[in-house]
Amino acid sequence: MKLGTLISRSALVAASLAMFAGTASAQGILGLPLLKTGDISVAFVGSDADFRDDLWYFSALGDFNSPSVFLFNNHTTAPGTINDFDDSSLSVGAEAIFGICTKEDAGDPGAACENADNVFYSGDATRNTDGEPHMIAWTRAEYEAMTGTALSDLGIPDEYDWVIGFEDILGGGDEDYNDAIFAIRGITAVPEPVTMTLLATGLAGMGGAGAFRRRKNKQ
Numbered sequence: 001m002k003l004g005t006l007i008s009r010s011a012l013v014a015a016s017l018a019m020f021a022g023t024a025s026a027q028g029i030l031g032l033p034l035l036k037t038g039d040i041s042v043a044f045v046g047s048d049a050d051f052r053d054d055l056w057y058f059s060a061l062g063d064f065n066s067p068s069v070f071l072f073n074n075h076t077t078a079p080g081t082i083n084d085f086d087d088s089s090l091s092v093g094a095e096a097i098f099g100i101c102t103k104e105d106a107g108d109p110g111a112a113c114e115n116a117d118n119v120f121y122s123g124d125a126t127r128n129t130d131g132e133p134h135m136i137a138w139t140r141a142e143y144e145a146m147t148g149t150a151l152s153d154l155g156i157p158d159e160y161d162w163v164i165g166f167e168d169i170l171g172g173g174d175e176d177y178n179d180a181i182f183a184i185r186g187i188t189a190v191p192e193p194v195t196m197t198l199l200a201t202g203l204a205g206m207g208g209a210g211a212f213r214r215r216k217n218k219q
Contacts, residue, residue, distance in 0.1 A: 028142060028177070029189050031133030033095040033123045034164070040096055040186035041084040043156045045149075047074035049179035051102050051168045054109045054116075058097040059089055061127060062119070064112035074100075074180040080154035087186075096187055098122040098135070100180050102168045118170050132172040137189035138163045151183055159185045 040057075047053070053074040059067045069085040090096060099121040101113035109116040120134035121127040128134055143163040144150060151160065162184050165177035 028136040028138040028165070029191065030136050031123065031125045032137065032189055032191055034098070034137065034162075034184075034187045034189055036087070036090050036092050036094055036096050036186060037188050038092065038186040039084075040087040040090075040184065041082060041160070042071055043083075043151075043154070043160050043183045044072045044077045044079055044081045045151065045154065045156070045163060045181040045183055046079045047178065047180055048176070049074055049168055051104050051179065052106060052109060053100040053102050053166065053168050053180045054113065055166070055180050055182065056099050056101065056113070057085060057087070058099060058121075061097055061121065062099075070111075071098075072180070072182065080156060082156075095123060098164065100134070100166045100168055118168070120166060120168065122164070130171050134167045134172075136165045136167075136177040138165070140183065156183050157185075161185065162187060162189055 042055075042057075044055075055071045055074065056064070057069045057071055058064075067086060067089050069083075071083050071085065072081065087096065099119055101109040101116035102118045102120065103109045103115060104117045107115060113119055118129065122135040125131055125133040138146070140151060140158075140161045140163055151163075152158070160183035164182055164184055166180040167173045167175060167177045168179040
């Protein structure tokens, strides 16, 4: 790719993201879909929760059957633990849905969350019984700057470039989103309107440039 093209596309990305500066900030992005970009793998970062939370990947919302996968428990999993689960049934560009099954005591949420007091999902807040977003997404750099934590010290490779945090209290809780935290590769949490703007503008721009070159060659 030519340097001029690279710079112009970078400027387009920056300008588009600037429209969402109030949402995509150092505080992270709340309640947006996590879109698959490649092989998904997750690494447990940690938890500061009294409740016991099981983290799941769902192939379909609320479906605890295969190919949905139990990933971690926030009280028993060591930071840095990696789960490279099978996400082959999910197409690139589709939404990867994660959720926590919350038990408000020391009990076990259950093999399929049958003992859970609440289940909270990533993405659209309307999926949750309280209508509140329970997931936040930070870039790795944002999370490390905010917490002073170097994920590499936990053995988490650089390609795990987003960090996801869940809030496990019904009604929005204390909104610290540190009850089940994991780093993830193979997804993007860029707001959908930005993604669509980039695609539409980028494709239109490339199409327009091609038409201009064709007209010029005919002169």
